[in-house]
Amino acid sequence: MKPTISQETIAKWQRIVDLIARVADVPASLVMRTHAPHHSVFVTSRNTDNPYPIGCRFTLSEKLYCYGVLKRDGELTVENATKDPDWCDNDDLELGMSFYIGYPLKWPDGTIFGTICVLDSRRNQRALLFREGLQEFARVIESDLSLLVEIDRRTALEAELQATLDQLEQRVANRTADLEEANAALRVLLNSVETSRQEYDAKILSQIRGLVVPHLAKLRGRMEGDPSGRIYLDLAEESLKTITSEMSGQLTTVFEDLTPTEQEIAQLIMRGQTTKDIARTLSREPSTIEFHRNNIRSKLGLKRSGKNLRSLLLSIQ
Structure with missing residues (x-):
């Protein structure tokens, strides 16, 4: 069970994709999330010419750029899909996106979270020069995923410890009540014995x-x-x-x-x-x-x- 992505983290990622779009001069900078068999837009840059709204969903197949990233488990660069026999019929061409650079995003345990990518309708030399920067942003997002997992783990541990503490406190309370009841009964018995002894x-x-x-x-x-x-x-x-x-x-x-x-x-x-x-x-x-x-x-x-x-x-x- 993976942790929920917090609104603070999503806001941070939004700033990242917006920055990438400006620096790389692309219409679309995306953080995609994978829930096989689907691959959906999780965070998208706020550009007027960006054709990918949040929630836009694709089926993972060989005709999807991001599928190539996940299959390679590494970088995928497509400079011009219309001239690339491997990508000339991919799904993103329907939106005019013939240029693509993407990297995989993973949870700390190695399972796939999704991808981070940029897309353009032209060969983008500036984006090609920014590939290392895009890869570094991928590492930033993976660090956030690690942090979310650690927070979730600690929260679960604290809840478990609190539950254990509550149980121990209840056991102590029950034991204390039992002892108080036993002491009260013993005092009554001792008083009765003392009274009987005095009477005798x-x-x-x-x-x-x-x-x-x-x-x-x-x-x-x-x-x-x-x-x-x-x-x-x-x-x-x-x-x-x-x-x-x-x-x-x-x-x-x-x-x-x-x-x-x-x-x-x-x-x-x-x-x-x-x-x-x-x-x-x-x-x-x-x-x-x-x-x-x-x-x-x-x-x-x-x-x-x-x-x-x-x-x-x-x-x-």
Whole structure:
């Protein structure tokens, strides 16, 4: 697939053929383009006596001057076709063009683009002297063809690179979106695990504080005369402290500020027992329980707040 000839290039070639026509003093200076089996006028000099308009098309045959150029793959000069047996019946004689000089024009890969030529109705000595100049203009046009191919190649390469870049950017965007989604899911999972862990720790702490520690405190009071038993009790309490120290949570912090009795009462409050119920359970006077309740409220910042103690304890459980 050959590149399209740009309008800028065509305008340049127009200046070239007009210059050739003036310098060589010919009515027709042409750039012809070949699309077998046809050969057409692509650029034509702007002379009033030029019989070749743009788009004028010929069939490639042995009766066409340009066919001789392509067949020779080089210069063709016909000084007077009417006296040349090889060209005395050529197609251009119908337009009165008996004089011809032409050169092939090729793409960089060697395929034929067309020809550059001059034509006249007489033997033109000035044009004959200008043959080398015409050949140089042929090289200029071939250089333009090479440039157009290179521009087209680079444009295609840039488009390919851009397409590849777009694909890579899309893959990165998709991958980033996937990673963000995975990270979001992981954060939710980790938060859930952390919440579950905290809830589990709080439950264990609550059970230790409410079900074990109060009984250890009572047991210690009944083992005054049993040194061996107190040693085992100390070991049990140390073990429980080790376990609870490795756990975290608001409930742990709250209970650390309470005395063992207050911790026991707080646990019973969390279980929904009233002051009278707790007094009966602990064999204490209701006024004593109420005293400890007030201490607990004070330590938790609820004094004169009107907030429910049990609700707060349950909320930080």
